[in-house]
Structure formats: structure tokens, C-alpha cells
Amino acid sequence: MSLRLTTTAVLSLLTCVAWAQDAAPAISYTRDIQPIFTEKCVACHACYDSACQLNLGSAEGASRGASKALVYDGERSQATPTTRLFYDAFGKQAWQQKGFYSVLDAQGSQAALMARMLELGHNTPLQPNAKLPDEIVLGLNRDNTCAMPGEFNAYAGAHPREGMPLAVTGLTDQQYQTLQRWLAAGASIDEQGLVPSAGEALQVQQWENLFNQPGARESLVARWLYEHLFLAHIYFEGGEPGHFFQWVRSRTPSGQPIDLINTRRPNDDPGTRVYYRLWPVQGVIVHKTHITYPFSTQKMARIKALFYADNWQVNALPGYGPGHRANPFETFEAIPAKARYQFMLDNAEYFVRTFIRGPVCRGQIATDVIRDNFWTLFQDPDHDLYITDARYRGQTTPLLAMPGQIDDVGSVLSLWLKYRDKRNEYEALRRDSYADLPPPGWSTLWAGNDNALLSIFRHFDSASVNKGLIGEIPQTLWLFDFPLLERTYYQLAVNFDVFGNVSHQAQTRLYFDLIRNGAEQNFLRLMPADSRDAFMDDWYQNSGKIKLWMDYEAIDNDKPSGLHLDEKDPKRDFATQLLSRYGDLNASPDPINRCAGAYCSRDGIDPALRDAEQALSRLTARPAAGLKVIEQLPEATMLRIETAGGKREIYSLLRNRAHSNVAFLLGEAYRYQPGLDTLTLYPGVLSSYPNFLFNVPVHDVPAFVSQMEQARDTNQFEAIVDRWGVRRSHPLFWQYFHDLSRYVRETTPVEEGVLDMNRYENL
Template sequence: MFIHSFLLFGLILLLSSCKTDTETQTIPRVVAEKQTYDFQQHVKPIIEHKCISCHACYDAPCQLKMQSAEGVDRGASKIKVYDGGRLENESPTRLFVDAQTTEEWRNKGFISVLEKSISADKTQNNSLLRNMIELGQKNPLPANKQIPDSIELGLKRKNFCPTTGEFSEYADDNPHGGMPLAVTGLSKKETNILTTWLDEGAKVTPLSIKISESEKALIQQWETWLNSDDKRTKLVARYVYEHLYLGHLYLQTDDTETDTTNQTTQFYTLERSYTPSGEAVIPVKTVRPFDDPEKPFYYRLTPITETIVHKTHIIYPFDQQRLQQYQDLFLQAEWTVNKLPGYSYQEKSNPFITYQAIPAKLRYQFLLNDAEYFVRNFIRGPVCRGQIATNVIRDQFWVMFENPKYEIYTNNDEYQNSVNSYLGLPGEKTSLSDLGTEWFKYSEKRNKYLNTREKQYRKTYPEGATTQHIWNGDKTNENAFLSIFRHHDSASVTTGWLGEIPLTTWMMDYPLFERTYYELVASFDVFGNVSHQAQTRLYFDLIRNGAEVNFLRLLPPESREKTYESWYQSAAKIKTEITYHELDDKSPTAIRYKTKDTYSEVLQSLLDQYPRLTQKQDTINRCDTACRDALSKKSTTDKINLSLSQIAAKPAKKLAAIEWLPEVSFVRVELPDQQVQSYSLLRNRRHSSVSFMLGEELRYQEELDTLTILPKLIGSYPNLMFNLKSTEIDAFVAQLEKVGSEKAFNQLIEKWGVRRMSPDFWNVLHGFTENMLTEQPLESGIYDINRYGRW
């Protein structure tokens, strides 16, 4: 395993060297007194329509993050945020956190995209933004044609990030490298607005936020409670902050509770500030939420001024009801705090020790109440970007949780105290020399923990696991059963068990759930080096294995080995012997089975027992003969679903088109009543195992790939879009069934696909956001096209 760990940085390409800039000097912007166009009213809508789909979040090319006026003013950087091969940690460059002024960003190496420059030969250069716009206008690609292979696309493309002095050389080398890149460009009107604004000095005005009086009052309530002097509240506030700092919180008050769209909903972040309520926020600039602030701080709610993008939009209600819920959950119980924890290495790396004073049962219930939110943090957060980051999980699997009434860790203090020291997490020590030793140390601790856990479960439940040990959401909470879909280098989570019965299923207890959150969210440093990233990835491999094996306790002992072997084939069999804990094939199960396919039987029994929470009525992916007969007699939407069910959940050997379908396709269907129904076509790649960081293509079982089709949008990064009328759905399905070659698939694209250079590209893309505003208003945000194919 030591050798396996070092393969990561031994095989990854190191950061490419950058071109040397010719000597240039920036010319300060001269802002015209009279502005033809206002940034917020005229310029920002164009940026939102044509730029933000690429230039948002950490994976914005050249760190040019255009979601806000501050991001546009900050400019670009040659330093990559996501870099799997760097040997040293990178200094963080979080907008609004690590620098507050333009000058501070310039000192951190960011270059202006708005300012002109003058070269040593006295040649004046336009601003980078103006140059990029003009290059895009000068060399447009032909409409409705596939993007040439000579133009590099995707997350792995090299970002040149030229300065104004380097732009001429960049343009010569990349004649089609203007903006927006390899997609339908700006209209004449949009170009005129942007160039006029740039010529008049590119005046950038930050968004002015107006907070209602009722929201101000609720913010004051929250900040007063979170900053209480009471030791118990202080500890709970720290725990809450470490779990909510990545979220987009919304405050429902008397003024906002009837609002049903996020177009007018103001979202907030919870952060640590060196200033108290009523004063301007001075952020605590630690890398992680549990790092030592070194001096007194306050929890503050700060309004989000950036345009909302779907890929980072993780919402969480933070209203009066939530405040009361926290007080009832955490403070009504009898528990005391003798001494507040500090920020030592042990406390940072082991939340089970840090928060030991808060009864574990309360912490577990806190996570369960909003399980989808917490899972979404590590599925949609910074950690889940790139193939190596996501290939630890299957392309489709279901998740459930242990019932807090029976979960042993939260109900047995003696057992809890005996295993806490085993539950620390790696990733804090990041030098390359620590990688091997840290991996061995935490792998060994994890296996010791599982030894103890197995004995305790056998002692506590000698007759074995039962379906009563599965949390049913108290029959009302939709967070009880979740589906996760991996899309090669990203992932999604949603409530309910969607799609066909998957190859694997997880059952998470409190230690698994909490460790996953801390390892992949709170402890993860997106600017960390290869050692930190490898430790994170390797430990999550153990967590996934633990959740899968925990589910196997439900099956009869004689069924476990066969099921386990189907999950860990080929070389993974060796890893199950060397790295993973030995499979328990002796403890009984209390469940009485009627068939030999015990895996499917127990899942089907849960679908039958909790049809609403599991969303049993999946009329596309699990539609039997009776289901099809019923759908044929119903509405237009039902008939569309019936047609799509003919191609859903089929293996690639029966539906050849899957070979050419990308991971995520969005389908827009125009209904007769002028309404629109959106669908997601998700390609589920099958692997012999997901146990290794590298060589994923060696483990593909492409003939077993399947297609999940959902009547809603899943994923933040569409790879392909289709646009068709409801009357065409049968023809669309029939042609998809006939696809047996790349040529045939291209014919499908010609008829219904939306190419990057289609004049309708942007309207269709943003139409999906508008549809989300109707279907799931608070969840909506602009979709990312960095992964869109070269269709």
C-alpha cells in the first residue's frame, strides 16, 4: 500500500512552466464621468449569460472568477487551484477572504483583465478582456458544426493565462482562443455594450444588498445566540459552524416565507470574523474551518453578492424554526462542558474527541435531519472535482443510515470512549515524507476500530441485523434514502432511491457519516499538495468500503462473500486481503429471506415498506408491464415517461448507443401547453472495482454500462443537451435504439442535439435554469459548461 500511495505523484505530470511575459507597464484606468452603460444593469447580465458558465468557482480558467464585480476587478492568475501534482501547498486565493482590495490581489500575482498596458517599445495594448472579445469576434467558428480536434476543451486543457504583453503571441498560437471559448459568441449588441463599457474605463460597481428589517432582526438573533458566553452554546456553535460554513443559508421571515424563487431570495454564508455584530466583517483567514483563529472572533452571517451557480449552491434553511430546533436538540438534554476544546493537532484531526462533550446521539440526529445537505457538501464541494477525486465511488449507488435507536456508537458510552482514539483523520500532516507513514498509521487505526466494532455489534445484537436497524426518517423525513450518481469527474446526490437497483449500497452509521464529512469537507484543502490529496483519497476509499461492508451485515453470512466479490473483482481481490478489514461472514442476520438474491430482496422490501421516502414509483427506470399499461392511458408526460422507459436501465450490450452517450445529457421536451419538461440521461459506467486511484480505464466493463433517465435535472455540468417536441419523443427513442455507430449517433445529434456553435445554445442552456426555477426554485443556479463535449 505504501508503494501504491506514492504512485499518485510519481505518475502525475508536474505543473507546466509558463511563458515569460514581455516587459509591460499597466496603464491605470481612466473612468469617464458619464457612463453609457452601468455594470450591474447592463454588463453583468451579459457576463451571466455568456461568461459565468465557465468562469465561476475554483475551476474558473486562470482563476478569473466573474460571478461578482469584485471577481472581475480582481482579474486572473497563472496559478492553478486544482493541481494534483504540486509538491508544496499553495497559498489560498479565496475571493472576499484572502485579500480585500485590488492592490492586495495584485501583490498576490493577479493581473487585471480591465486595464490597458504599454510595452517597452511604447506599443499600447488593449485590456485582456477587450483582446479576448475581439479575438472571438475576429475568428468565429462555423455555426452548428462540431468543434475541431485542434481546439483543446475540457478540464485538462492547458490554460495559458496570457498577460497583455503576451497576448499577441497567444492569439497567433490560438486563433480560435477568443472568448467565449469554442461556443456561440457575443451578439453585436452585447459586444457593443462590453466594448463601450471598457472604452469608458470599465467602471465596476459592487452589488448593493438591501436586507429587510425582519431579516436584520433574525440575523441579530442568530449572531447573538451563536456568540453566547455559555460554554455549551459555544461548543454547539463551533460544531454547527464547521458543518455549515460551505452552505448557502436562507432566512425565511414574515417578509420572505411566501417567496418561491431564489431570484429574490438572499443567501448568506456563516463565517468567522474578528469583528462583532454591527461592524464590517474582517474574515478569519484560516485554511480550514477548525484551524486556530489565534485571537477572539465572532460568528457572522454575511450576504452572498455573487451570482448563484449550480455547482456550488448547497442550500440550507436558517430561520426561526431552525434556531428553535437547535436549542431543543442540543440544549434541552443534560450534558456539561468542563473545558472548551482548543485547536491542537489532535483536536483538529479528531472531531469525535473535540466534540465528545456533546452527546453523540444529538450530533448524529443533527446530521440525519438534513442528510442530503451534508452528503451534498462532499459530493458537490471542492473535493469532488476531477477523475482521481471521484473514482473512489460507483457511478450509481444508494445510501441509507443506521437507526439512531440502535446505532451502537451513539448509544453506548463505554464503547464510544474505547474507539474514539481510532477515529482520527489523516491530511493534517502534508509533507511528502509523511504520506506513507500517515497512511499506515490511519489504515491500522481504522482496522483496529473495525475489529472492536464487529465484536460490539455481535455482542449487542447476537441474532444479527434487522431492517429495524435502518433509519426510516421517522416515516416523514425524505433524507432517509439517498441516491448518488458519479459523472466521471463530478457527482450528484438526490433524495429517494432513483434508477435501477444498483450494484452497491451503503449503510452509514454515525462514525462513517461524520468522518466522511470531516475528511472530504472540513479537512480538505483545495490548495493542498499531492500528499494531502492522496491521503484524502486513500482514506475515503476505506470509508466507502466500510459503508458497503456495513450494508452486508443485513445479508445472510453465506451471501456476503459472493456479493462482496462481485464488488471487488480482479486486482481488487488482492486489496481486500491486504488493505481492507476482513469481511465478517460469521455474524448472523435476523432478516428472513425468501429468495437467493438476498441483495435485491432486502432493497425491494425497503422500497415496498417506504414507497414515498424511497420514491418507489420510478416509472421510467423500474417500470414493469402493469406500470406501462397504466402510463399508456394517462397524461402527455406519462406517455413520454413510458417511451423513455424502453431505453432506461438497459445494459450497453442491449443498447449500443450508450457507448457514445456522455455522462450527463439534459433533454428539453416542449409540451403541447407551451410548458417544458426537463429530463436527465445519466450514463452509469460499470467498473470491476473502484479501489484504485490510477488506471481506471483498465477496470471499465463497458458492456454493462446502463442509462438512468430521470424527469428532473441531475448534475451541474451537462456534457450534451437535446431539444425536442413531445410529439418527437417516440422517434427520438426509436433512433437512439438504432444507434450502432458513431456516424449514427452524429445523425441523432444533427436532428436533436444542441451543438456548442448552435445559435440556440445559450437559450437552451439557461432554459434549464429557468425550468429549475419552476420545479426546484431555491436549488436553481447557472450550469457549468467546462465539461460540455465538442458536439
């Protein structure tokens, strides 16, 4: 009797288990899988520099799979076909025709490539918070082999400790089991694209109506606006949090499904009638490509006032050939120059971000023609000759063409010389024309809103820009006028082709060297005339003298400045007066790096944080010759300071590398001056690519600072990392890493995006 009862009970239990399994909801990609990818994969697998082009920020990207083809390749002789997600193909089959292969599909009796890569990583866990083995290469120097399904065994044999997620604390057991069950069941994807809310749909319609008005001048303005906003992640006044939109060109008008015109560049010939359309940005938002721009009723009124208030006319619409791409000043000369410049000034941070944080600024060669930290200012439209003097505008416009449209490898030198000479002819004309004007004074600088003052930081192989004047007074400052700002934008954003060949990329970056020099020369006109040569000698030391002699137009070292500055240190006096005069516009007051007295912390913060900032300020504005730990630090370190009660503050600790000059694309190591490196520390996340993270309880900050001051070698620095560092292998790595994004959401919600960890170093 008892045996019969036991058997019955067992059968009943098995029936219940089977029923529970049948009743369990199927794994949903949207609900169950994408959140895992977002938490553990997107930090490495997003955007153009995604490993093996495997983009796991969306269902389309996961379905597309991987490719052996490189996007960033500075040595290819021929441009490569574009592979932009959501642009150049749709659906797995279309992508496979472009050379992509699935990571989700099982291969006969073999599990999916992703399943095997995850298993390899799961079976070789890292020692908690230990330094990784040296044989695991990380960062931009890693040679991604991009194993295809049939090559996995060879990959695993050669890289037994390089499963996925790569060289980082991996998936939880639950996440691992969920992904493996999903892959074993066929990796079905329930596609759920972002859909605008009713309020957003109405605003989309209103903006599309504005951009698609009939008429020649309306068409020309719409084209100019599109070319200046195609990279923007548009967000609407009153829109849904996390909803962003992008401008695209379509063959179909508003109200119909978008039929995308996916030309290589936004100013290539569309080959048909164009309708400008807004579509939702799909997939996970990642910080490195998240360049935001606001739309509102006020913005629409501003555009109408700028571009349609005057009775200007268009005789004929321009074409889309190489000449029109090379010189937007000729292409859009019918549009009042003041309207174009003022539109860019209104949101100057956006425009500078497009070329400082955009695709062009990836890799050392792309960024080593700018200083590690500098400030940018803008010339007031009423003091810009290109705006105010039609004769001058007519003389200079033909000289403002930019290279890069012809990518013949054998013509790089001749093209460079041609455009260098055009630019120098323009600089000479500008110099002589401005010499006839009253000396420039404070009214020369635009002060319209808090976009007027910007800080740029280079992090060796990437760069970032923020509102306000952050850090110590930098070695150089840039002053943009309209011709310089527009050329920079077109050269590095509109005309730059990340899929282009070595000739195109070399021409782009060589011309950027001239742009930097032009911005420096503009600023020097504010300095006393007899100090300008000394500044140039300081900025272009050693080999830089060759560039001054060979490639740059001579500066004006004769006509006076209209500013009254201390002759002993005019640049510092200028910066001091600038901070005083434009204090209301300075979005980033910075007592930590520019401590003017006994108190080196922000006002109105928690007393414990105030004391922490006071201690941390001892690390700033000191040369590495006296603060040896700088030699051990990467470019962008994050400090997470924990206060009582579980609160925290995030700071960026940025290493500013010093160079004798930044006038060349190659040979940076020969121009490096390590003893002059300094640190900038500022609240917030000032890089899309954190290189390391320290988590320091607030009561430990004095000890942390003291050990940093005393660390003089690798062993002493490693002791700091052991105590406070969050290595890739830290059990709470992902919690701390994503807390950086949470901090951005709390402080500037619209800017939140998943940060990139490809450059997170193995300290």
C-alpha cells in the first residue's frame, strides 16, 4: 500500500513539473534577452567600433551577426562598402549577402557560435579583482580574429581564457542559463521597435511639414538644416524619456512609410526627389554616439525667425557634386550667413561634439592633432567679417573649399598642397582684412548663452566636450569664427567617411591640422602683439618649427589687441578676466582645479564631500615631475566617492599629456613631454570610454590622496589599485560600471547612455 502511494506521489510530482514547464512563458527576446545584452554586452558591442561589427544593442544587430571586415582601417587603399545598422540592409539574409554570419544559429550538431563563446567564458571565470593575464590583449591594440562558427575550436585552442564576455566578470548563472536556453530553442526574436507617443507623432508631423515646405528657398534651408542635424539624437519638449529621433532622407512624403535614401554621405546626390523625415532611434542608446539636440516650439520659432524673416531669394538650387560637397559656403551662399552662423552658435556644444566625439575622433592618429585640454570661444556674428562684409565674403568663399572628395591614393600630396595653399591664401586675406578693423576687444566674443564657453579633453584615442571652462588654464585656446566652425563641421562630420580609404582619411586629418592652427591664430589676435610669437614658439616647439615654416601662414604680430592684459602673463590674465566677465555663462565653475584661496571645493555640497574635494584638489594642476603617480594613470579614470547612507558622487580624473607640439599625425611619442603631464578632476562623467574606476569611501579620501602623492613606482600604485580599484574581474564590476550611467541619468537625464568599456585597462 505504501509503495503504491509513493509511486502515485512521484507520478503526480512529475506531472506537476511537466505542467509547470509547459505553463512557463517562452523566453522573450525583448523582455529577457535584450536586458542581458544591455547589461553585459553592449559596453563592447555597439557602434562602428563594436568587436567584429557584432552590435548587440538591438534585435536587428543581434540577428545581423558578425563580420571579419574592419570599419576603422586607416591603411586600406580602397573605400569599403558601408555597413550601417538600420541603414544599409534590413534582415538577416540581406546582411549575410554583405558578408555577415550568424552568431545565433546552430550549425548542424554544433551549438550556436554565441552559445560556445559564452560557454568558454563561463567555464573560465576570473580570479576576483585580480589583474588579468598579460596574454589577454585589450583596447584598440587587440587584434579581433572574429572566428566564424567553423573556426571556433581553433579560436578556443588559441585563446582558452577569452570567452565572452571578454576579460570581465561574466554573466550570472541565471543570465547564462537564460541565454543558453534561448539559443538552444532557436533564438527566436520578437521585434519591437520604438514607436512615438501620440504627442511625439504630432511634433514629428509639424517638423516634417517645416522641412518639406514647397519653394526654392525652403528647399535650400531644409537641405542645410538636414546636413547640420543628421547626426543629432533629437528629443522633443514634453516627449517620452529615452525617446530620440533622427533626420533621414526618404523617397516618400510624411504620412507614408519611410523609403530610406541611404547614400554614403548626407550630402551625396539622392538621385530622386527628397523628403526629410524623422524616425525613432532604435536600439540601446550608447553614450559615445548620443549627441543630443532639443526640439521645441521655441526652437521652431527660432528657425523661422533666422531663416525666413528676411526677403532673400534663391535663383537656382545647387547640385550635389564633389565641388558642392567640398565648399558648403558656395553651395548655400544664398542663405544669409548670419542665419547659418547664429543657428550653429545657439547649440554650439552639439556642433563641437559632432567632430570631437563623433566617428572621426577614434584612435590615436585621429586625435593627436589636438591638445589634451583646451577651451573654445566663438566670435560674435556682428564682429565676423564673413557675416558683415559682402565684399570680403565674396573674396574668401572660393578659398574655403576642403579636401577629401577625391580619394586617389597617388594624389594625396598634390591635393594636400593645393588645399593648404588655398587655406593659407584665405588666412592671409583674413589677417590683412581684420588689420583694418578696430582692435578686437571683449565684444568680439559671442556671449549669447551657456554654449559660448566649452572645454575639450583628449583621452589619447578619443575626445570629449562639455559646456563651461573646466580645468586649469590650458596651454592653448581656440577662437572659432563662422568660416572656421562650418569648415570644421563639414570636414569632420558631413564629409568624413568612416568607411573611406587611406587617402580620404589622411586628407581629412591633415586639413584638421590647419583648422587647429587657424583657431589658435584667431585667439592670438586677442593677445598683445609683441607676445604672439612667443606663444607660437611655445605651442610649436622643436619639430613644430618646421610646420610653422612650411605649412602655416604667418600670424599678425603687429596690430594691437583691444584688451588690456597683464604683459607678464597675458593669457592667464585673459582667462581670469574671461571667468569674471562671463561667470553667468560658465556652466562649469571649477574651484577644484583653479583654487583661488584656502577653499578648493564647490559651494553647497555635503560637508563630507566638501572635505573630500579639498583633499582631491591636491592632485590637480601639478606636473608629473612632482606627482609621479600621473605616469601610472590612464587618460580617463573615474572616482566613485561613497558617502554615509549609501550616497555617492562621481568624479572624472583626466590625465592631460603634454607635447612639444601637435602638428603631425605620426610620431607622437617623439613629441611627448611626460614630466609636464597634469591631472584635471571634475564632478561628472567626462568620457564615453572610462579607462578605470576607483571606489573610495569618503572617509578614505585623505588616505587615497596621500598614497597617490607618495606613489613613485608601479608597485606602490598597484597597492592603491588593490585597495580601492575596481578591476575588470571585480565581483561588482558591472554594478559599479553601470552606476556611472545612472549618475548621468540623475544629473543630466537626456545625456544618459551605456558607456564603452573597450578601453577599460588592466591595472
